[in-house]
Amino acid sequence: MRIEARDIGRRLRDATPLLAEVTLSAPTGSTVGLLGPNGSGKSTLLRLLAGLDRPDDGRVLLDGADRRALPRRQVARHVAVVSQHTPDDADMTVGDVVLLGRIPHRARLAPVSADDLRRSAAALDRAGLGGWENRSWTSLSGGERQRVALARALVQEPDVLLLDEPTNHLDIRHRFALLEDLTRLPVTAVAALHDLDLAAQYCDEIVLLAAGRVVACGPPAAVLTADRVERVFGVTAEVGPDVTGRHRVALRAASG
Missing domain, CATH: 3.40.50.300 (P-loop containing nucleotide triphosphate hydrolases)
Known part of the structure; x- marks a missing residue:
């Protein structure tokens, strides 16, 4: 799309x-x-x-x-969204949070299905959090919450x-x-x-x-030029392809 x-x-x-x-x-x-x-x-x-x-x-x-x-x-x-801000006090398990992503695919008021649970488990596996369904959301670190948020977005398909x-x-x-x-x-x-x-x-x-x-x-190679990076971000940059052909940007503070 x-x-x-x-x-x-x-x-x-x-x-x-x-x-x-x-x-x-x-x-x-x-x-x-x-x-x-x-x-x-x-x-x-x-x-x-x-x-x-x-x-x-x-x-x-x-x-x-x-x-x-x-x-x-x-x-x-x-359309799924992964925000940089996640609630701190949600009294939910990791599995509950991920299953929120299945709501658009369920009939109104329909219960969670076995298929929903299977897809949720697969999304957690993909995010590197397999078997975390029963962990408390409030016990997670910021990085772990970010990965759960990604799993919730993925299960939304x-x-x-x-x-x-x-x-x-x-x-x-x-x-x-x-x-x-x-x-x-x-x-x-x-x-x-x-x-x-x-x-x-x-x-x-x-x-x-x-x-x-x-x-x-x-x-990236056309947009992230050394001159433009310095003008927009106020730092100097060395730019160019690496051995794989990917464009790279190495930054350092602007002198003077």
């Missing part, structure tokens, strides 16, 4: 712009990274793509259809996966594992990321934001 934003604008009540004239296209099966400094509009854009907020200008399209015209339950069967800083709280091994998984899953993924090097290695396309506007978009 393709997801697009066309000339999206979002403003605060006092008319302060959060996003202006933002256009994004994530083709079916692609992994698109949203990059930019804090306050550039990455999370705001993801909320609009997810339907958690409405744009003041422009449209969000799913396979060419205006998202606002589609029934919420239909959208929930196709979406066509589009929207992720807000999904590598936050994860150790190095699980950061790589998550991004490797994203590139292999049969989904269209749009992820807000803060690690430029990981984004350069794993994303098919990059959308670079600054002050609520798109600075550049395209393949």
